[in-house]
Amino acid sequence: MTDFDNPVKNTFLVWDYIIFAALFVISSGIGIYFAITERKKATSADFLVGGRQLTCGPVALSLTASFMSAVTVLGTPSEVYRNGASFFCFAIAYACMVLLTAELFLPVFYKSGITSTYEYLELRFSKNVRLAATLIYILQTILYTGVVVYAPALALNQVTGFDLWGAIFATGIVCTFYCTLGGLKAVVWTDAFQMVVMVVGFLTVLIQGTILNGGPTAVWETARNGSRLDVVDFDPDPLRRHTFWTISVGGTFTWLGIYGVNQSTIQRCISCKSEKHAKLALYLNLLGLWIILVCAVFSGLIMYAHYKNCDPWTAGFISAPDQLMPYFVLDILGNMPGLPGLFVACAFSGTLSTVAASINALATVTFEDLVKKCFHNLSDKQSTWISKGLCIIYGIACTSMAVAASLMGAVVQAALSILGMCGGPMLGVFSLGILIPSTNWIGALVGLGCGISLSFWVGIGGFIYPSPPSKARPLPLSTAECIRINMTDSFTTAAVSTVPPFRPPLADSWYSLSYLYYSAIGFLATVVVGLLVSFISGRIHGKDIKPVLIQPVCNLLCFWSDKYKKMCWCGVQHDEVMSEEEIKAELPTEIVGNGFSKEPQEKLPGYISQDNAYVNDGYEKETYF
Known part of the structure; x- marks a missing residue:
């Protein structure tokens, strides 16, 4: 292996630490502010859903910040740098996801008056379905939050020398602090502030990187010559990691599982003062998702233009692709005190917003779905203190889970794999309840079990037996102009085993399925099995279902006759006048x-x-x- 001189040294200075610390101080201050201003409101509804009086603006910013985490800030530019700008296709997935969430799922949840999304499953099916979904959500969220906390802290530690465990524990402590003090209002307004920090951090990198690489035209031309602008690949092979179909179709299912039926999203939507505000928050959030996506993709293209002849990963300057973005930031901003700290604040803004939203949602689900089922006569004061205690417990749990995240590989793939494996089956069971009136609780429960089993089978199999590199088709990277410090190439002469590792028959087919299809697999399995079991065990008659729990999708087809509408509703009396x-x-x-x-x-x-x-x-x- 050839040795190269690393041109970038650890340059995280005092001003960088000051700016980074300011992020944590301001976030904590927002929590203290709401703890003081809301101290007379002692109900759990005020703490968990902000008294249902929030407006669309801060909720939209909060939604964008929570799901555009450090996974996006660090992982997406690295993916674009290595594999091209196909991530632009996620714009299609985001649009489909927001449209379906706003028009299909949100109206049912909002009108039902629920606090926990999983309350719906008991109203529509049974307590058993609600409990199963609650436990799956808790597992999914803690695992995902562990990745979100650990991955950026590790990447920044190895590039900037920033203390790994100090960053992890600071993140957990600050998030738990302002979640516990201020409740959902503190989470929403802190997310709004952190969203601004994320955009400013991205813009700083984009502007300086573009200037150093000859302007937008030069960057675009370099990216085009390096095949980084080959955005659309219509190859239908489901084993290919990123194609138009895997991103637009698989990405829609993955993100719909995250947004459409996820407690963290729905909890903030139902906290709005009207359904109109909730829908508007989702559509404004789509604009925010597109802005962050464009910033992340262009950061990757600029990074490629900068390192087109000296790839720091291949040269060994960094040890993992997720370190590319912080390495690039130090390279172009290292001589400007404070600006590297601004980018680190940008990355950790994503982490803080995601972790805080997760802690708040976990506390809400646990209180509504488990605690209130065991203790029926809790006072408002007791409910509020229990909710705050749950925030502390989940803050500790999510911070502790960050340790296990070191085994999960690339940050983007690990995060979306976790969400896909759990989110798809959850999307399936809610779709059975909201869109298909004939489904009964037995079908929903069995379908959920089958969906989870199938998605975890393919997901864990893909983790143990990664797909062959030929399926990813990475684009070429060069080290031709890296500065060598040892002109003599030295190669290890130790014997290398020529025996290929064992791969079972499914390793190159089923286990090699693109990780973006995990959610679709779980969704389809849940819906198909749920319908079959419901048909065998005795489907529900529409007249026995409360209309508020069903979304009449066929209303969109206004040319249908009343006869066919009623047939599609399976007898649910949506047109019935009610006293x-x-x-x-x-x-x-x-x-x-x-x-x-x-x-x-x-x-x-x-x-x-x-x-x-x-x-x-x-x-x-x-x-x-």
């Missing part, structure tokens, strides 16, 4: 009490219109009880 008492009866007492008035705001006759909106004497109400 005030019947509307109130649709929701259980504990659901009605979750931030919703037991009495309508006006003593006037009301009914549910064809589009499921509550209409009170001709005036549409945006607040449901």
